[in-house]
Amino acid sequence: MILLSLLLTSFVLTCAEVDSQDYCYAKGQSCSTETPRDEKFVLYDVNPPEGFNLRRDVYMRFAIMMSEAKKHERRQNWNLVLPPWFNLYHWKTADSNKPVPWSMFFDVESLKAFAPVVELFELFSKTKRKYLEIDRLYVLQNFPDAFENGVFDDKWEIDRNCDYSGSFWGYKNITVKETICVKYQGQISKLWELISLHSADKYVMFAHGEIPLHDYYGSKTFWDCRKSMKFNKNLINKAKKFIYEKLDCNENQCNTYISVHWRRQDFARARISEVPSLLGTAIQIDKAIKKYHSTIDYIFIASDAQNSELIQLEHQLKHLGYKVHFYIPSKLDLEQFSDGGIAIIDQIICSHAAYFIGTHESTFTFRIQEEREILGFKSSTTFNRLCPDTGKCSEPSKWTIVD
Ligand SMILES: Nc1nc2c(ncn2[C@@H]2O[C@H](COP(=O)(O)OP(=O)(O)O)[C@@H](O)[C@H]2O)c(=O)[nH]1
Ligand SMILES: [Mg+2]
Structure with missing residues (x-):
């Protein structure tokens, strides 16, 4: 039992009050290596009420964006930070209010083989500091009318007012230099336009990561990414x-x-x-x-x-x-x-x-x-559904694999 709880604690990330140095100490790791100067990091968060399985799709949108970035000379040093699983609405048992790393659910080595991803605790262990200061937090919001003038255009616009409704996964040692509100709709790759507004930024975060859409849903790249999400x-x-x-x-x-x-x-x-x-x-x-x-x-x-x-x-x-x-x-x-x-x-x-x-x-x-x-x-x-007892029952959409 003691062994099991030891194993468990090594799985669960340090809680909010514990800073990164303590975390490294607890893991017996050295925190002395400074992040290589040219490495940059995208963090994202999802609307708090969203469940685990929509979040998996949001991950894919970001992972594909970051994997594609490797093809661009000027974007090669960007990494994606895996947002810990924290306080999910549907999780009722104890400990669900502690940030949980992705390795608890996924084969992170397999994720890394597809896209440059790091767990948040790895990021902490890459920095000497006791806190993480995010250069820019972009709080994404929907446009009030997605079909303005009858068309759905990909677009973004800096806005005046917004709130970050998350809590940095419970970490009190994460802070933000500047928060920018942005109305956003369309493909995720347009986020690079926002990132390039401040080209010296090293840590950029997007709140409401569920708002940007896949560039190409159901493409071969989509499926390559999906296959890499091994449990x-x-x-x-x-x-x-x-x-x-x-x-x-x-x-x-x-x-x-x-x-x-x-x-x-x-x-x-x-x-x-x-x-x-x-x-x-x-x-x-x-x-x-x-x-x-x-x-x-x-x-x-x-x-x-x-x-x-x-x-x-x-x-x-x-x-x-x-x-x-x-x-x-x-x-x-x-x-x-x-x-x-x-x-x-x-x-x-x-x-x-x-x-x-x-x-x-x-x-x-x-x-x-x-x-x-x-x-x-x-x-x-596979593509079969339970129908209502009476009334219409539309066919389920069939997203078949592309190899
Ligand atoms: N164990 C278990 N949990 C489920 C099942 N169906 C739903 N849940 C829980 O309810 C949540 C539903 O949220 P989500 O993942 O967003 O899926 P969706 O709401 O059905 O689209 C899941 O993440 C699970 O925590 C099930 O069949 N088995
Ligand atoms: Mg749901």
């Missing part, structure tokens, strides 16, 4: 063990179970016209299995639903003759992986199923669909 090995191993032990499969493409991402909570409250009732969910799963995989009787359900709802859905499906599985973390799993890791384990298990049914317009579902494209599943087994 942390411990999470993969945990998910694979579950698939092997409970769902009887030892392959990448399993033919022993189907998976469902059943998004509830805010979706069940605010998107009633897009999601089914509990009974409707059971009926649709049954119909899909009978139509496409009538020999399969294992169903894996990933969900953010309340326990009481899960028990009812399980009851309905068992009544129809299926064997229903959920990944229920032990207390130890939860301590080791946290809410974020548990959600990733759910996603990995969904990704390997013979057939997947997702929730309309959930980014949690989108990331599973991308993973399945990377694993080489036929798209017809």
Whole structure:
């Protein structure tokens, strides 16, 4: 237990009150190396209420921008700082209010092979100072009318008033020299125009990093970046063990179970016209299995639903003759992986199923669909959605892989 908590603390970044020197001391690292003079860093933050899976897409926009920068002689020394995972709205268990590094969830070496990224704590360990002073913080905001004169133009405009609604991931030793408010819309590569306003800046940060859009969504580069977002090995191993032990499969493409991402909570409250009732969910799963995989009787359900709802859905499906599985973390799993890791384990298990049914317009579902494209599943087994009990049910958009 003591060993486990030691391991855990080495995963979780120093909390806000601890400065970078203490952090380096705690890690047994030397903080004496000054950042090479010509290295520059882009930091970004995302609108606080946004969830983990939209944030993964925002990362891709920045990572692609930074990877493309390597092709320009004058932008080669720019690096991207990975914003710690901090205080996410959906994470309810303890410790979610401490900044968590990306290595907890992802294979950072793999990210680095695609784009020049550094964890925030690596940045601290590159500087002698006890604090990080950001030269310029650009607080991005939407234009009030995205389609002015009927067209969506890529544009930006310095604005007067704005607030930074974040908290530098809880770090009190991060400060800013100047904050600039900018109305912004369009491709992310236009951010270079802002950066070049102050060409001597070394640390530049963008708040509301979700506002700039991909330059080319779904391109080969998009998929190269997506492929580099491999999960942390411990999470993969945990998910694979579950698939092997409970769902009887030892392959990448399993033919022993189907998976469902059943998004509830805010979706069940605010998107009633897009999601089914509990009974409707059971009926649709049954119909899909009978139509496409009538020999399969294992169903894996990933969900953010309340326990009481899960028990009812399980009851309905068992009544129809299926064997229903959920990944229920032990207390130890939860301590080791946290809410974020548990959600990733759910996603990995969904990704390997013979057939997947997702929730309309959930980014949690989108990331599973991308993973399945990377694993080489036929798209017809992936782009399926739960429909509302009545009314229209539009086809899910199909973003297929480009190799
Ligand atoms: N463990 C687990 N968590 C989920 C599941 N669905 C949603 N969540 C949690 O709820 C959050 C939903 O937010 P987000 O990632 O933004 O996806 P979206 O809101 O569905 O587009 C996730 O990040 C998870 O923390 C699920 O199937 N399993
Ligand atoms: Mg969300």
